[in-house]
Amino acid sequence: MRYHIDTIPVWDALKLNGECPLCALRRKVELMDVDRYLGASVMEPDTRLQVNEKGFCQRHQKLLTEKKNKLGHALMMHTYLKTTMKKTDAAFDAAINGAKGDAGTPVFKRMRGKGGGKEEILKAAQALRALSSTCILCDSIEDNMQRYTYTLLHLYQTDASFRKAFAASRGVCLKDAAGLMEMAAAEMSGSMLQDFITDLCNATRKSLVKLEGDLEGFTLKFDYRNADKPWGDSKDALERTVTKLRSWCIGEEPNPK
Ligand SMILES: [Zn+2]
Numbered sequence: 001m002r003y004h005i006d007t008i009p010v011w012d013a014l015k016l017n018g019e020c021p022l023c024a025l026r027r028k029v030e031l032m033d034v035d036r037y038l039g040a041s042v043m044e045p046d047t048r049l050q051v052n053e054k055g056f057c058q059r060h061q062k063l064l065t066e067k068k069n070k071l072g073h074a075l076m077m078h079t080y081l082k083t084t085m086k087k088t089d090a091a092f093d094a095a096i097n098g099a100k101g102d103a104g105t106p107v108f109k110r111m112r113g114k115g116g117g118k119e120e121i122l123k124a125a126q127a128l129r130a131l132s133s134t135c136i137l138c139d140s141i142e143d144n145m146q147r148y149t150y151t152l153l154h155l156y157q158t159d160a161s162f163r164k165a166f167a168a169s170r171g172v173c174l175k176d177a178a179g180l181m182e183m184a185a186a187e188m189s190g191s192m193l194q195d196f197i198t199d200l201c202n203a204t205r206k207s208l209v210k211l212e213g214d215l216e217g218f219t220l221k222f223d224y225r226n227a228d229k230p231w232g233d234s235k236d237a238l239e240r241t242v243t244k245l246r247s248w249c250i251g252e253e254p255n256p257k
């Protein structure tokens with residue numbers, strides 16, 4: 001797979017020296033995308049069609065709401081609602097039909113698991129679940145993250161100073177470590193793959209060990225006897241630990257204003 005290489009944002013993210021440069025990039029893309037969907041692109045027919053098909057997840061509904069453009073948000077939700085209602089109609093009809101079939105099946109057959117319409121009901125349930133789990137923003141962010149993951153690997157292979165900086169960094173979060181490992185296995189081989197995987201794992205492991213100490217220090221500060229003890233690196237240890245284990249979601253924005 002080939003992606004458009006965009007090295008400067010990846011370098012910038014690494015230089016932030018946070019728990020995960022890819023999380024910082026993801027957040028940047030997310031905020032830009034939310035603006036984009038509430039801006040001019042909302043009126044583009046192609047974007048509109050995609051929104052109608054996929055909608056937005058809970059996290060991104062919340063971010064859209066925070067943008068305080070209720071009209072833009074409502075216009076998108078209105079056409080999305082109309083598109084979705086066609087699909088729910090089909091699922092509800094199928095479920096009702098399945099239940100009717102089940103009620104119409106003689107008891108002795110139902111007891112042996114024969115006939116009935118439970119399968120149709122379960123299929124309808126599956127369709128409803130799918131309707132409430134797609135998100136065009138999540139998909140768009142994921143596309144961008146594939147590109148940045150690819151770019152990070154490209155930089156590692158072609159830029160010695162990046163390789164050095166990456167090895168000395170705090171590594172990445174577990175989710176992004178998984179993505180990097182998968183793509184590295186597909187794109188690299190031999191000693192380059194060995195070097196990259198070793199640097200990735202060692203840097204991330206070192207950061208986890210440091211976090212464990214920092215987080216313990218954070219909890220100890222709640223004991224009044226430690227009130228005068230210096231915070232050291234513990235002040236944001238909780239937020240950094242969450243970032244490492246679950247990707248950035250709480251604490252200060254990972255990118256400077
Ligand atoms: Zn991450």
Ligand SMILES: [Zn+2]
Pocket residue numbers: 056057058059060135136137138139
């Ligand atoms: Zn989403």
